[in-house]
Amino acid sequence: xxxxxxxxxxxxxxxxxxxxxxxxxxxxxxxxxxxxxxxxxxxxxxxxxxxxxxxxxxxxxxxxxxxxxxxxxxxxxxxxxxxxxxxxxxxxxxxxxxxxxxxxxxxxxxxxxxxxxxxxxxxxxxxxxxxxxxxxxxxxxxxxxxxxxxxxxxxxxxxxxxxxxxxxxxxxxxxxxxxxxxxxxxxxxxxxxxxxxxxxxxxxxxxxxxxxxxxxxxxxxxxxxxxxxxxxxxxxxxxxxxxxxxxxxxxxxxxxxxxxxxxxxxxxxxxxxxxxxxxxxxxxxxxxxxxxxxxxxxxxxxxxxxxxxxxxxxxxxxxxxxxxxxxxxxxxxxxxxxxxxxxxxxxxxxxxxxxxxxxxxxxxxxxxxxxxxxxxx
Amino acid sequence: xxxxxxxxxxxxxxxxxxxxxxxxxxxxxxxxxxxxxxxxxxxxxxxxxxxxxxxxxxxxxxxxxxxxxxxxxxxxxxxxxxxxxxxxxxxxxxxxxxxxxxxxxxxxxxxxxxxxxxxxxxxxxxxxxxxxxxxxxxxxxxxxxxxxxxxxxxxxxxxxxxxxxxxxxxxxxxxxxxxxxxxxxxxxxxxxxxxxxxxxxxxxxxxxxxxxxxxxxxxxxxxxxxxxxxxxxxxxxxxxxxxxxxxxxx
Numbered sequence: 001x002x003x004x005x006x007x008x009x010x011x012x013x014x015x016x017x018x019x020x021x022x023x024x025x026x027x028x029x030x031x032x033x034x035x036x037x038x039x040x041x042x043x044x045x046x047x048x049x050x051x052x053x054x055x056x057x058x059x060x061x062x063x064x065x066x067x068x069x070x071x072x073x074x075x076x077x078x079x080x081x082x083x084x085x086x087x088x089x090x091x092x093x094x095x096x097x098x099x100x101x102x103x104x105x106x107x108x109x110x111x112x113x114x115x116x117x118x119x120x121x122x123x124x125x126x127x128x129x130x131x132x133x134x135x136x137x138x139x140x141x142x143x144x145x146x147x148x149x150x151x152x153x154x155x156x157x158x159x160x161x162x163x164x165x166x167x168x169x170x171x172x173x174x175x176x177x178x179x180x181x182x183x184x185x186x187x188x189x190x191x192x193x194x195x196x197x198x199x200x201x202x203x204x205x206x207x208x209x210x211x212x213x214x215x216x217x218x219x220x221x222x223x224x225x226x227x228x229x230x231x232x233x234x235x236x237x238x239x240x241x242x243x244x245x246x247x248x249x250x251x252x253x254x255x256x257x258x259x260x261x262x263x264x265x266x267x268x269x270x271x272x273x274x275x276x277x278x279x280x281x282x283x284x285x286x287x288x289x290x291x292x293x294x295x296x297x298x299x300x301x302x303x304x305x306x307x308x309x310x311x312x313x314x315x316x317x318x319x320x321x322x323x324x325x326x327x328x329x330x331x332x333x334x335x336x337x338x339x340x341x342x343x344x345x346x347x348x349x350x351x352x353x354x355x356x357x358x359x360x361x362x363x364x365x366x367x368x369x370x371x372x373x374x375x376x377x
Numbered sequence: 378x379x380x381x382x383x384x385x386x387x388x389x390x391x392x393x394x395x396x397x398x399x400x401x402x403x404x405x406x407x408x409x410x411x412x413x414x415x416x417x418x419x420x421x422x423x424x425x426x427x428x429x430x431x432x433x434x435x436x437x438x439x440x441x442x443x444x445x446x447x448x449x450x451x452x453x454x455x456x457x458x459x460x461x462x463x464x465x466x467x468x469x470x471x472x473x474x475x476x477x478x479x480x481x482x483x484x485x486x487x488x489x490x491x492x493x494x495x496x497x498x499x500x501x502x503x504x505x506x507x508x509x510x511x512x513x514x515x516x517x518x519x520x521x522x523x524x525x526x527x528x529x530x531x532x533x534x535x536x537x538x539x540x541x542x543x544x545x546x547x548x549x550x551x552x553x554x555x556x557x558x559x560x561x562x563x564x565x566x567x568x569x570x571x572x573x574x575x576x577x578x579x580x581x582x583x584x585x586x587x588x589x590x591x592x593x594x595x596x597x598x599x600x601x602x603x604x605x606x607x608x609x610x611x612x613x614x615x616x617x618x619x620x621x622x623x624x625x626x627x
Contacts, residue, residue, distance in 0.1 A: 001488055007476040282472045285433055286533065287461025287489045289454045370433040374468070 001292070005299045012272065016304065019268040023261045023308025023350070024315065030257040031316035031346045033250050036327070038342060039171065039334040040240075040247050048117070048170050049233025053201040053213050058226040061239065062330045063090035063197045068225055070181075070196050075223070079215050081207030086111045089184040090197040092330070093155050101328035102141065102155050104177045106184025112136075115202060116173065123149040123164020132183055134163035138174035140335060143324030158187055171335035172236075175326045200232070239332040247334075258349055261305060265357035269301040273361040280365040281373030290366035297365045301358030302351065309350020317343055378445070379406035380573050381430060381541060386439030388425055399425055401596035402439070409540075412567040412574045414587035421593050423577040427543050430575060431464055432456040444540040461489040465534030465572075469546035471526040473518040479505065479529045480514040486537040504532035507570075508562060524555030528562065535566060542566075544576040548583050560586045 009016045043049065055076060057066035073085040089106035109129040112118070121139065128134045137147050142165045147153060151162045160179060168174050185192045201216065203209060213229040220227045230238065237244055273280070280293050288296075317338040319325075325336040383405040389398040399422025407413050415423050428434035429441055432448040433456075441449050444463055451459060460466075465486075473482045483504050487497045505511045508528035518526055527547060534542050547563065548556035564586045567574050576587060584590050592599040 003481065004474065004477060004485075011476040278472070279474060282468070282474070283485075284457060285431065285460065285466050286486045287457050287459075287464075287537075289457040291454065292457075371428050374433075374472070 001288075001296060002299065005296055005303065008272075008276075009300060009303060015268060015272070019264060019304050020308040020311065022264045023305055024312035026257040026260045026264070027309045027312030027346055027350060028316045028319075030254050030349065031313050031342055032320070032336070033254040033257070034342050034345060035316070035320050035336040035338065036247055036334065037251060037254075038339060039326075039336050040237075040244060042170070043172050043240075043332070043334055044233040044237045049236070050209065050231055051203050052232045053203065053209060053216070053229050054232050054235040055199040055201060055216055055220070055227050055229045056197075056235065058228040063092055066090075066197045067192065067195045068197070068199065068227065069223065070185075070194050072196075072220060072223065072227070073199050075219055076199055076201060076216055079212060079219055081204050081212040081215075082201055083204045083207075084111070084115060084202040086115055086200045086202070087181060087196040088198050088200055089181055089192060089195075091158065091184055091187065092328075094328075100144065101175070101326070101333060102145075102177065103175065103328065103333060104135070104158060104179055104184055106179045106181040109178075109180055112178050115200075116178075117169045118166040118173065119168070120164040120166050123162065125164070128163040128178075129180075131161065131163060132180065133160050135160035135177050135179045136164045136166050137162050138176045139165055139167045140171075140174040140324035140326055141177055143322065144326075158184075171337045172326075172333050174324075175328065175333040175335055201229070236332045239330045240328075240334065243327060243329055243334065258353060261309070261350070262353050262357050265301050265305045265308075265354060266360065268304065269297060269358050269361045270364070272300065273297055273365050277365070277368055277373045278376045280368050281370045284368070284370055285374070293368075294362040294366040297362035298355055298358040301361070302354035305350045305354030305357060306347070309353070310347055313343055313346030313350070316346070380409040380411075380444055381405070381407035381575070382440075382442040383426075383430070384440050384442075386426075386429060386436045386441060388422065388429065388434070388436050398596065400429075400436070403596070403598070405598065407541075407573060407575060409573055410567075410571045411589055412564070412576070412587045413589045413591060414576045414578055414584035415591050415593055416578060416581065416584050417593035419579075421595070423593055424545055426593065427545050427575065427577050430541070431466055431543050432460055458489075461486060461537065463540045465537065465539040465542035467527075467530055467534045467542065467544035467547045469549040471518070471523075471530045471550075473526055473529055473533075475518050478515050478517055479510060479521065479525075479532075482518070482529055483532045483536050486533060490537055500536050500538075501532075504536040505529075507535065507566065508532045522555070523551055524558060527551060527555075527559055531559070531562060531566070535570065535572060539572070541573045541575065544574065546578055547576060548578070548580065556580075556583065 057068055060066040070087050073087045076082055076085045086107050091104040093102045113125055120136065123136065128136050147162050149162050149164055153160065203212060209231050216229045217227050283293060284290065320336050320338040326333045328334065383403055386400055386403045387398065388400040389396050399420065417423050425434065429436050430443065436449060440447055446459060448456060448459060480501060484497060484501045487500055505514055508531050510525060510528050510532065513521060513525060521529065548559050551559060560583055563574065566572050578584050
């Protein structure tokens with residue numbers, strides 16, 4: 001009987017193709033929205049977000065306006081619960097929300113190597129550590145900008161040579177470009193000798209992040225510049241607050257896509273069953289049980305939805321994997337990455353929607369008054 | 378006990394404010410191996426009777442027993458199972474599934490039975506052979522003539538080795554020559570395979586191929602054992618004039 005379902009779909013291939021395409025497009029958007037949500041979630045949760053702190057200038061938001069003394073790191077290190085401190089100079093080409101934000105982080109190469117979850121996919125750390133204008137580039141930026149090891153590139157007044165390309169277990173890291181701290185501090189226009197944008201604080205295993213944050217701010221209260229210290233996740237969420245609201249709203253778009261697939265496949269299946277109501281009457285006349293007739297319709301709607309859903313999900317995963325998409329604001333970025341969870345969700349949603357879309361027409365096919373249906377021309 | 382037994386079967390329909398009762402307290406017995414044709418004016422309930430015997434419609438009252446099973450008491454699912462195992466239905470308009478080949482159309486009823494793939498294939502091949510369409514097995518309905526489509530429909534009706542085959546105007550949509558071929562085929566299947574048949578027809582020539590010819594008129598059966606039924610003998614409100622006996626308890 002499965003052959004009958006497949007042949008029916010093939011026989012009406014224009015209708016099938018249009019429905020599958022519609023479902024694929026909707027599931028593509030659903031997965032894209034999902035990847036944005038996942039990116040934000042990854043950025044604001046997890047060990048990197050919860051077990052490290054960012055010390056920033058109080059009441060400042062854009063990295064260009066936060067100017068902390070570099071030697072604050074020595075005082076921060078004395079606070080109980082602090083394992084390591086990494087002074088970071090941040091430079092970005094755009095403080096506002098952008099899909100092509102480029103963020104440079106200047107820090108000590110040895111500290112970057114020892115504290116950041118980075119793996120060089122090509123190039124080497126030695127060149128990065130020794131060469132003053134060397135930079136290692138996150139995989140997403142390299143993909144987006146077509147950069148490879150050995151390339152020289154300039155953005156604004158900054159001109160660097162690519163010493164390597166790295167991947168990271170923290171997707172947002174792959175949107176960054178790391179240089180040495182000194183290089184970025186002495187870049188023309190920054191005038192930041194002895195100053196940094198922020199200090200990243202790594203905590204000991206038993207430290208309470210919020211308590212340490214309060215102690216750091218209290219310790220530095222007497223310094224030349226007041227600070228505001230927060231967990232890295234909270235700092236990034238605050239930095240991206242406008243985007244967070246938008247992304248929060250975007251989940252409705254995801255639900256709308258699911259609704260779209262549901263109505264599309266349901267409409268197609270209802271039309272298909274109504275067109276072939278006599279066929280279902282014939283099938284029941286020769287002995288097909290009503291429940292089996294119901295299963296035939298459900299199989300039809302589920303196949304339509306699954307094929308479209310899997311195609312859309314697959315395309316979205318491919319686009320996310322090779323596109324290196326990210327959105328950022330004020331030096332923080334949200335990476336859109338594919339994930340097994342997202343692929344599984346896309347497939348599961350397609351399956352559930354396929355079954356749901358077929359329910360009403362399936363009941364119609366199963367309960368058709370046989371004699372009346374057979375009389376139809 | 379007859380293979381098909383109808384006892385006190387009534388069926389009414391509402392048409393606007395009017396209630397039409399084409400079958401009113403009908404009795405009928407059909408023995409195993411019989412070929413019964415049923416004629417009568419339009420709207421007298423011939424097809425309704427066929428549908429009731431097939432279990433695709435339910436009577437308002439009375440009982441219908443086929444091959445020892447009282448079909449009027451079965452649920453919709455049980456009726457479907459019963460039809461799959463016991464009944465073949467030949468439609469006037471063939472009603473083949475357009476997306477399936479002749480072979481697949483004939484195979485459909487066997488998919489509902491517990492048969493091995495070899496048994497299934499053998500049955501389908503035999504059924505197609507019986508109707509002379511082995512060479513058209515891979516053709517789709519749109520690639521077949523009307524007569525060939527009807528022969529595929531007949532093969533589909535007999536492939537599950539049913540106890541009863543019902544045929545609703547099986548030659549109604551065919552030209553004279555093709556109609557005669559189909560009549561010959563039905564007669565041969567009845568005689569050679571000993572299939573019990575109940576056929577509804579408007580055509581007295583077609584009715585003559587049956588071993589028992591019956592006329593349904595105003596809720597009563599008029600029956601003649603054999604011989605011909607003249608065109609003039611059938612008409613709305615008319616009564617057969619010659620050699621007929623009333624049957625049933627209406």
